[in-house]
Amino acid sequence: MDFILEGILAVTWKQCIMYLVGALLIWLAIKKEYEPSLLLPMGFGAILVNLPFSGVLNQPNEVIGEVPGIIQWLFETTIEASEALPLHLFIGIGAMIDFGPLLSNPKMFLFGAAAQAGIFLTMIIAVIFGFGLKDAASIGMIGAADGPTAILVSQVLKSDYAGQIAVAAYSYMALVPIIQPAAIKMVTTKKERAMKMEYNPKNVTKTMRILFPIIVTVIAGFVAPASVSLVGFLMFGNLIRECGVLKTLSDTAQNVLANLVTLILGLTISFSMTAEEFVRKETLVIILLGLIAFVLDSMVGVLFAKVLNIFCKNKVNPMVGAAGISAFPMSARVIQKMGLEADNQNHLLMHAVGANVSGQIASVLAGGVILNVLPTMLG
């Protein structure tokens, strides 16, 4: 009957910490509704993989050899070997995005690009904190405000901190309504926040909507070939949405596919949350760096808008620059709310949505660019 106590006696203090981390993630998901579709499975998964001799991980057995575990198998096949899960999620995300507000105001493309600066600046800070280049680049990707991209880049670069990066990325995405107002207020005055913008939407033809995802994929492919899987799957999802003849598939991608993949991705990524991998002092540094990345993204976005205003006739409310991060649609909503707080007639939503969807494209491009440049540099 020794086996009854074998599990309890094998629990380590690090595993106990992970049970608390798992419970915290579940609490955040249920009580605070922070990204519940991902934090809930990740939290439960964190408990699952840290149970002693957990059956969800491969376990050696003296008699019958290695017994396979489902979460380890899922991780090795659908993330480590093929990146299939994060990539399939991009089809769903692409099908959800309406690029109309961006296409009717192409200036917003630049805001998406500017707001990725936080990724690279955080990478530099991470190197100063002593992380190796591959880990630093993966940590910087938290600033993409794009969970699947952060997971994919950290996996492709074989970062030692994939679990921490995934947790930080999704936690901060959920905290955008708290982080962004604070960051934006640091670099704007109330007068700037109250700046009104006219909204004159141009008609976006169906042909343009259909050609857009194809052209973006081709251009991204030429400039950063490593981004093709990321951009391609995102844009394929968008093509399904815009082509007009695949409504059922579009609905499936937006709902069933996205939900199912999110659910499995959350459980699967918990493989990288084993106590040995997760409970280290670097985890706290990564959590801090993730916050820095989000703050820098927002601040650089705002400052870029201010610089652009020097040269442009039609001024942009600087806050719209901060919407260039990929956290869609939270970031756009934050800007709308802050605009109304500064002046109750200041409606910025559609401009912010344009910058926000531009950030979706720019963040996957940033991931692709890092995957393109970094291996060549290390090679």
Add this chain to the structure above:
Amino acid sequence: MNKFLELLKNNVNMDDLFDALTITWQGMAGIFVVMAIIAVLVLVFAAVSSKKK
């Protein structure tokens, strides 16, 4: 300033730091170039379609 640079030199892998700086400027330039090309194409397409109408 000199003290700070000395501290940086002693505690940071300078090769990694220079590589990170290179990736930063190349990365940001790459993203801006791609986004600007797409924006220009969208503008050109919009102008052509409005002329056709």
